[in-house]
Amino acid sequence: MKSDSDITNKLQEKYESIDQDLDVHLEGLLHSKPISYWDYIQTDVLLNLQKPRTDFPDEMVFIMYHQISELLFKMILSEIEQVAENDFGVTVFTEKVMRVSRYFDVLTSSFSIMKDGMNIEQYNQFRTTLTPASGFQSAQYRLVEFGSTELINLIDKRFRDTVSKDICCESAFEQLYWQAAGKDYETGKKTYTLSAFEERYKEQFIRFSKKYEGKNLWSKYKELPEDSRANKALIKAMRHYDYTVNVKWVMAHYTTANHYLNIGGETAEATGGSEWVKYMHPKYQKRIFFPDLWTTKEKEDWGIDI
Numbered sequence: 001m002k003s004d005s006d007i008t009n010k011l012q013e014k015y016e017s018i019d020q021d022l023d024v025h026l027e028g029l030l031h032s033k034p035i036s037y038w039d040y041i042q043t044d045v046l047l048n049l050q051k052p053r054t055d056f057p058d059e060m061v062f063i064m065y066h067q068i069s070e071l072l073f074k075m076i077l078s079e080i081e082q083v084a085e086n087d088f089g090v091t092v093f094t095e096k097v098m099r100v101s102r103y104f105d106v107l108t109s110s111f112s113i114m115k116d117g118m119n120i121e122q123y124n125q126f127r128t129t130l131t132p133a134s135g136f137q138s139a140q141y142r143l144v145e146f147g148s149t150e151l152i153n154l155i156d157k158r159f160r161d162t163v164s165k166d167i168c169c170e171s172a173f174e175q176l177y178w179q180a181a182g183k184d185y186e187t188g189k190k191t192y193t194l195s196a197f198e199e200r201y202k203e204q205f206i207r208f209s210k211k212y213e214g215k216n217l218w219s220k221y222k223e224l225p226e227d228s229r230a231n232k233a234l235i236k237a238m239r240h241y242d243y244t245v246n247v248k249w250v251m252a253h254y255t256t257a258n259h260y261l262n263i264g265g266e267t268a269e270a271t272g273g274s275e276w277v278k279y280m281h282p283k284y285q286k287r288i289f290f291p292d293l294w295t296t297k298e299k300e301d302w303g304i305d306i
């Protein structure tokens with residue numbers, strides 16, 4: 001425990017260094033209110049962020065679970081940023097990947113809140129008021145992808161083998177896998193859902209992808225010394241993350257879409273207007289963040305039989 005004079009001296013130094021009078025600050029401390037849970041966590045703001053567009057009670061479940069997902073995406077991005085901005089050794093690198101993995105595990109296991117937690121009839125009524133908005137327009141989900149791997153691994157499977165491995169930023173943009181959900185490939189015409197998304201975020205995406213092209217999780221892993229790259233715990237954590245995001249979460253999402261939008265064998269149109277049955281299944285997109293960590297067979301079987 002530090003002595004009183006120790007702390008007073010440090011405070012004196014701190015305020016002198018910014019030309020401030022310590023006594024005035026001490027008086028301010030005397031008058032200030034103690035911090036409370038509700039001020040710190042901002043509960044009033046948080047609990048006022050839900051604005052349903054209908055009176056169906058289950059719309060609240062839908063809004064809040066999306067908000068929970070966005071908060072977890074933000075937690076993931078914070079870990080990814082720390083890896084990008086530092087040169088962590090294998091122990092901390094592994095810890096960071098495990099944190100990211102755990103957040104995505106939570107997102108995957110909790111997806112049952114969506115699948116089993118809403119009344120199908122209510123969902124199919126309130127969702128009509130949400131057209132043309134779609135989870136497809138989650139910008140943070142795209143940032144997590146740009147922050148996790150190189151752009152080549154996010155290119156539409158149909159073009160991945162023919163585009164240059166060094167493709168970057170603006171030229172890569174039109175060929176990203178998710179363009180397929182919002183574009184008619186014969187006419188090239190984009191849906192409103194995609195155009196509005198790009199108008200709002202395209203510049204940010206290009207800036208972010210330029211910044212992360214050399215320091216996303218995959219690039220940072222490849223820069224590690226050979227013995228670190230061979231570390232079993234790190235490889236396990238990277239593979240776990242890759243599989244959770246690109247197969248397990250995608251499947252939980254796809255199964256949920258089927259639950260609500262495939263009624264009596266008839267496929268309903270999604271709010272974002274994509275050909276979702278094909279688009280959403282991992283076996284078609286074969287998105288893999290860390291391709292060298294999987295065998296050829298594992299890659300061929302990606303998303304099949306799950």
Ligand code: HEM
Nearest residue numbers: 066069114134135136138141178257270271272273274276
């Ligand atoms: C009942 C629940 C849900 C259904 C039925 C559903 C359905 C869909 C469909 C059909 C698409 C394809 C695009 C379109 O045409 O709209 C899509 C895309 C997407 N949704 Fe959902 N979704 C649900 C919940 C969620 C949640 C909770 C999130 C979390 C943020 C989310 C995030 C996304 C993302 C990121 C995409 C783009 C995926 C990609 O490009 O592969 N969705 N969703």
